[in-house]
Amino acid sequence: MKKPMIKVQHRKIAANEADNSRRQFLKIGSIAVVGSGLLLSCSSDDDFTGPVDPDPNAVFDLGSGDVGILNYAYALEQLEAAFYTQVLDGSYWASASAQERLILEDLYKHEVIHRDFFKAAITGAVNGDTSKVLPELEFDFSSVDFGNRSSVLGTARVLEDTGVAAYNGAGSLLETPDYLVIAGKIVSVEARHAAAIRSIFFDDPKAFAGDDVVNANGLDVAQSPSDILTAVGQTGFVKTEFTANQLPTG
Amino acid sequence: MNIIKFLDEFTSENLLAKTSSRRDVFGTFGSLGKKAALAAIPFGLATSSGKAYAAQDQNAAIGALQLALTLEYLEAEFYLKALESGVLPGGSRAEAVYQQISKHESAHVAFLKSGLGDNSIESPEFDFTAGGAFDPFNYNGTGQEVAYAQLLALAQAFEDTGVRAYKGQAGNLMGTQFLTPALQIHSVEARHASEVRRLRADVMGLNLEQNALGWITLDNKGPGMPEATQAVYNGEENVTQGEVNLVDATAFDAVAVSQSFDEPMSGETASTIAGLFIVS
Numbered sequence: 152m153k154k155p156m157i158k159v160q161h162r163k164i165a166a167n168e169a170d171n172s173r174r175q176f177l178k179i180g181s182i183a184v185v186g187s188g189l190l191l192s193c194s195s196d197d198d199f200t201g202p203v204d205p206d207p208n209a210v211f212d213l214g215s216g217d218v219g220i221l222n223y224a225y226a227l228e229q230l231e232a233a234f235y236t237q238v239l240d241g242s243y244w245a246s247a248s249a250q251e252r253l254i255l256e257d258l259y260k261h262e263v264i265h266r267d268f269f270k271a272a273i274t275g276a277v278n279g280d281t282s283k284v285l286p287e288l289e290f291d292f293s294s295v296d297f298g299n300r301s302s303v304l305g306t307a308r309v310l311e312d313t314g315v316a317a318y319n320g321a322g323s324l325l326e327t328p329d330y331l332v333i334a335g336k337i338v339s340v341e342a343r344h345a346a347a348i349r350s351i352f353f354d355d356p357k358a359f360a361g362d363d364v365v366n367a368n369g370l371d372v373a374q375s376p377s378d379i380l381t382a383v384g385q386t387g388f389v390k391t392e393f394t395a396n397q398l399p400t401g
Numbered sequence: 402m403n404i405i406k407f408l409d410e411f412t413s414e415n416l417l418a419k420t421s422s423r424r425d426v427f428g429t430f431g432s433l434g435k436k437a438a439l440a441a442i443p444f445g446l447a448t449s450s451g452k453a454y455a456a457q458d459q460n461a462a463i464g465a466l467q468l469a470l471t472l473e474y475l476e477a478e479f480y481l482k483a484l485e486s487g488v489l490p491g492g493s494r495a496e497a498v499y500q501q502i503s504k505h506e507s508a509h510v511a512f513l514k515s516g517l518g519d520n521s522i523e524s525p526e527f528d529f530t531a532g533g534a535f536d537p538f539n540y541n542g543t544g545q546e547v548a549y550a551q552l553l554a555l556a557q558a559f560e561d562t563g564v565r566a567y568k569g570q571a572g573n574l575m576g577t578q579f580l581t582p583a584l585q586i587h588s589v590e591a592r593h594a595s596e597v598r599r600l601r602a603d604v605m606g607l608n609l610e611q612n613a614l615g616w617i618t619l620d621n622k623g624p625g626m627p628e629a630t631q632a633v634y635n636g637e638e639n640v641t642q643g644e645v646n647l648v649d650a651t652a653f654d655a656v657a658v659s660q661s662f663d664e665p666m667s668g669e670t671a672s673t674i675a676g677l678f679i680v681s
Contacts (some may be wrong), residue, residue, distance in 0.1 A: 165524065185530075189673050201673075211626040249608075249609055250517060250608045250609060253609055253614075254614075254615075257614065257616065257657070257660065259598070260653055260657040260660075260661070261616070261657065261660060263651070263652075263653070264647055264653055264657060264658055264661040265661060266615045266651075267644055267647070267650060267651045268645065268647055268651075268661075271643075271645045271650055272642070272643045272645065275643070275644070276475065285640060307580075315588050318584070318588075319584045319588055320581070320587050322580060322581060322584045323576075323580050323581050327504030328575060328641070331571050331572060332568065332571060332572060332665055333642060333643055333662075333664075335567075335568040335571050335584070335587065336568065336642070336662040336663050336664065336665070337450070337662060338584070338587070338588055338591075339564050339568065339587060339588060339594075339649060339663040340444065340589075340591070340660070340661055340663055341588075341592035342588040342589070342595070343591050343592070343595035343615045343616045343663075344595075344615070344616075345592060346591070346592035346595035346596050346615060347599060347614075347615040349597075350595075350596060350599060350626075352479070353446075356412050356497035356498060356501075357497050357498070358499040358501070359498070359592055359593075359595065360501060360502070360589055360592040360593060360596070361501075365505060365589055365592075368505075368508050368509075368511075368512045368584065369504070369505040369506070369512060369589055370512070370582060370585035370586060370589065371511045371585045371586075371588040371589045372489045372583065372585075373581050373585050379642040380539065382427035383663060392549070393446040
């Protein structure tokens, strides 16, 4: 069943472009997006047969339905895994306290495992059609000083809190109960990470679940894929373009 | 004095069976077990695994939220009493951590009561000594040091249970307006769990101990945790996700793989664990 794709506004993600022209930014759609109010197109298709461009050089689209959400999570896990891989190659980690070394090494392992899990899970979900699996992304962490504790832990803090907000916001977009449970299995580990990083990075002993991330109802942050992708785009970390034109929006 | 030794001492094997099977738990806890069984009846919810998408099953959603509220009542009262007990060192990191967690658990109670509306339930009556096995508030003269160790151990058990219990109910909330808020509570419980685990490790001087990190390793309850809390960790050793054995599929061992995923817990298991602390 084919449905017309909803046309959306595309604007350019280029928050920091003036500051660092070397950076390339995650672009949403063939036209990239700037500022707030990014609108992603939405597909109400329940199947996973979104249009696939046969051109191998085409910009990858995350896809629709559950596969789209899984690819979205895979992109975030690739980002985290790539970041911690560089952390462990950096001079800050090499000279950090034993406790901080251990925490960061564990986070590295967990995020690489999450990344590899998604690759396997999505490949299975699309019956081995690798054209529907997000390719290996390239990243640019040149704005992070891997020799500097604040730069490393501050970036880790952002990535972990972002991961929590992303999974919390994506759960209701999933249609398959088993995927929801798996997302739940991962998000709580991301939240454990976020709390640990906050705990060692901030002086405030309440920062592990600080008032900046937990509201008066005791609820953590939940953000939509479009908000998350906009924020990720603004970091400038993602070099490889991909689009998110068919993700469900709930 | 060695805090781990303390914890080993108060772990009375005749009271707290090594096995977590329902039968043994009930057998060793006697009348308490019967109460736990009663408590489990309204919450006898299956996990979602393999079940068809049942968005319209309002009863399942209500049951899930009632279980959540019961666990939040337990936690909220526990932290309030902990802060009132004088057991936590004044001005300590532990006190600040408990204050922040207490604030959240009380907010969760109010939020869930409001969300359930007419389907809300009253708080059970709790006994945090679990029939005399513990004395976390030092009501019975066990001493500040032992009480402190128990306060930390019980907090860890409650938080790790909360994480697993919410996860186990997610399927029952699919398609309802409560799913996202439940996920938002779930990740807060996970933040709490991480911090309480790391706080315990710090107090015990075991910051580098593999089983005392912010995440759960295999099914290890961690150093100094009472044997009775093993039920909280059973099943956490799973390394197969989505039918993929991740020890085989990645470059990492079972320790790292098991840490990377938290496992859900059935409503029945969560009710049984909570039931150990429910008088009526």
